[in-house]
Amino acid sequence: MGFEFGAVLAFVVVSIGFAFVALTIGRLLRPHFPEATKATIYECGxxxxxxxxxxxxxxxxxxxxxxVIFEVDIALTFPVVAVFKEWVARSPTAGFIALGELLLFTLILVVGLIWVWAHRDLEWVKRLQTGVASEPRPTGKRAA
Structure with a gap:
């Protein structure tokens, strides 16, 4: 039972080991020439x-x-939509559960979009708020 994911574990261990060895070899073999221009803000001169x-x-x-959030939504929604017809053909209950989860996922994203829109965070140029200015705060000094 413990060896079902042995190949996956071996792949992860080998990939982490390969990355570590490659970075270590690169650090040991690359030339190290510190210069003042490399420490400046722009390295391009x-x-x-x-x-x-x-x-x-x-x-x-x-x-x-x-x-990015809506791109991830598209990336996660597309495979579900592609196989949805098969799921409904196999088991209508499982298909409708998948549809409900997909709609819930999309609803959460739409609620987030409405929240961002309501706070006017998608406006590129913010409008100045009009209204009564607040009263000045007391400075703590008393008039003589």
Whole structure:
């Protein structure tokens, strides 16, 4: 019973060992020439202007994350849709359970999309909020 996944375990062990050996051999054989230009911000020879650390707009991350999530949805949904007809032919109950799970999975993603949309995180240019400004906070000093 324990040897059912022996081939998979052997494959994982050999692949991890191969990666470790390849990285170790590369580290031992490659030349090591530290230079001041390699430690600069841009290794391509471009003269740096200012500091490398700057604010990066997080909306890029959110748009990319939503894109990746829906790409994974397509990648996971397509195989189920491809064999769904066979599942229903074999057992209608199993087919409808698979359909329910697929719809639940898609519903969770749609709810997430609605949440992101409701918080206006998909807008590229944010609008300024209009309304009454809050009152200034007290400074702790009393008028004399």
């Amino acid at each position: 471009e003269k740096p202007i200012g500091r490398a650390w700057m604010n990066f707009n997080p909306r890029f991350y959110l748009i990319a994350l939503v894109f």
